Amino acid sequence: MSTAELPDTQRVNPGxxxxxxxxxxAAALDLFARHGVGGTSLQMIADELGVTxxxxxxxxxxxxxxxxxxxxxxxxxxxxxIDDAEEEQSWAGARERLLINMVNLAVERRxxxxxxxxxxxxxxxxxxxxxxxxxMGRMRRLLLGNEPGPDGAVxxxxxxxxxxxxxxxxxxxxxxxxxxxxxLLPLAKRFLxxx
Amino acid sequence: MSTAELPDTQRVNPGxxxxxxxxxxAAALDLFARHGVGGTSLQMIADELGVTxxxxxxxxxxxxxxxxxxxxxxxxxxxxxIDDAEEEQSWAGARERLLINMVNLAVERRxxxxxxxxxxxxxxxxxxxxxxxxxMGRMRRLLLGNEPGPDGAVxxxxxxxxxxxxxxxxxxxxxxxxxxxxxLLPLAKRFLxxx
DNA sequence: GTCTATAGCTCGATAGAC
DNA sequence: GTCTATCGAGCTATAGAC
Numbered sequence: 001m002s003t004a005e006l007p008d009t010q011r012v013n014p015g016x017x018x019x020x021x022x023x024x025x026a027a028a029l030d031l032f033a034r035h036g037v038g039g040t041s042l043q044m045i046a047d048e049l050g051v052t053x054x055x056x057x058x059x060x061x062x063x064x065x066x067x068x069x070x071x072x073x074x075x076x077x078x079x080x081x082i083d084d085a086e087e088e089q090s091w092a093g094a095r096e097r098l099l100i101n102m103v104n105l106a107v108e109r110r111x112x113x114x115x116x117x118x119x120x121x122x123x124x125x126x127x128x129x130x131x132x133x134x135x136m137g138r139m140r141r142l143l144l145g146n147e148p149g150p151d152g153a154v155x156x157x158x159x160x161x162x163x164x165x166x167x168x169x170x171x172x173x174x175x176x177x178x179x180x181x182x183x184l185l186p187l188a189k190r191f192l193x194x195x
Numbered sequence: 196m197s198t199a200e201l202p203d204t205q206r207v208n209p210g211x212x213x214x215x216x217x218x219x220x221a222a223a224l225d226l227f228a229r230h231g232v233g234g235t236s237l238q239m240i241a242d243e244l245g246v247t248x249x250x251x252x253x254x255x256x257x258x259x260x261x262x263x264x265x266x267x268x269x270x271x272x273x274x275x276x277i278d279d280a281e282e283e284q285s286w287a288g289a290r291e292r293l294l295i296n297m298v299n300l301a302v303e304r305r306x307x308x309x310x311x312x313x314x315x316x317x318x319x320x321x322x323x324x325x326x327x328x329x330x331m332g333r334m335r336r337l338l339l340g341n342e343p344g345p346d347g348a349v350x351x352x353x354x355x356x357x358x359x360x361x362x363x364x365x366x367x368x369x370x371x372x373x374x375x376x377x378x379l380l381p382l383a384k385r386f387l388x389x390x
Numbered sequence: 391g392t393c394t395a396t397a398g399c400t401c402g403a404t405a406g407a408c
Numbered sequence: 409g410t411c412t413a414t415c416g417a418g419c420t421a422t423a424g425a426c
Contacts, residue, residue, distance in 0.1 A: 032315075034319075035316065036231050036232060036234070036316065037231060038230060038231040038232070038233030038234025038235070039231070039232065039315070040233070041402080042403085043400080043401080043402095051409090052410070054403090054405095054409095054411070055410050057404080061403090115315060118313055118363075120230055120231045120234070126365040127369075132365065136365070136366055150374050151378055153366045153367060154370070155382060156366055157366040158357040158379070158383075158386075159357075160360075160364065161363075163353075164360075165353070165355075165359075166353040168313075169352035169356055171335075171351055172348060173322045174322075180345075180349065183345055183346055187349065187350060190386075191385075236419065237419080237421085247393060247394080248420085249391095249393070249394085249421090249422085249423095250391065250392050250393080252420090252421065252422080253391060258420070392425105393424100393425080394424090395423085395424095395425105396422085397421090398419100398421095398422105399418105399419075399420085400420095401416100401417080401418065402415105402417090402418100403417105404414085405413085405415100406411100406412095406413095407410105407411080407413105408411075408412105
């Protein structure tokens, strides 16, 4: 499979995130995951970075821009796993690799994954966002081929929700990463009838 | 199956929620779903009810107590669907009815379901909460029998996450309730090998 | 059980020096 | 790019009258 080359304006990250902005995003992501977007103040972000609020405002003009940048970064992480999977030659191989990548991403970042994209403020914007729709469309095509209609949409949503949701779920709280990974992958595969 | 009688202290709702408290909970749930817990102020809840903040504080002494009461009410709703399912005579029947109830609950309350229990502040408390653990344990037993170990925990978490997560997912945003229900139920069944 | 009024604080955001 | 200092608004929570 060939990685489709997209015009720069369509890519998730236009490639202009400075190092300072990256630190803000990382700190904000962590705090958003612990307290929610609405429960996180700019003062908390500044404290986490060891700077003042004014220094944070130098990087992003509003709190909303920070939230959007964080969501964008998360989306870019997901798209990177799609790019990686599409390097496989066969569709079956790409599909399997995407599942592996999704499971790894969900487990490695249990505390943060989805928290941003699930946030009410962000989630309301998601369906109309071009980047989000593109990423979801690529995932769906990789997971299900070109199976059309609502069935495909719901199945894709269920696989994504099952993997990332189960990783965050309190029921999986006690499990160590390796065990969780070992359980998630075969179950996700079976859901897609890969086994 | 017999509905296990539990001592009152172990039940989710000790049964002492006044009508006024119920109105606060309903308004708060709606606002939490739209703006997140941290993004909802007591002023917003009071406005939604057409009263002043002081009137709300008469029902609950802190905002945190409101959030906990809302989470408790959501949990009680889930437990009610378990009680209903356990009225079936056979385990297979109870399992099927629980799945139907879960799908219906998730679809009917797409906008609100999970939003509370997913909130970082609430979710952090969940694993240690006795009511939460009891509800999850009952679900797991109904869905999987007594299948032990981490496999059972992860499978239970995946089913729950898949159903409620897919219902909220932007990919399912355009679908009407009937279509969504019709897609969710068979897929959830298949995931549990019921078909 | 609802109101007005207010205390005390933190919020997001800006101005301007270095 | 970081700081201090500040603004006005909004926040949680309380006091006390009706």
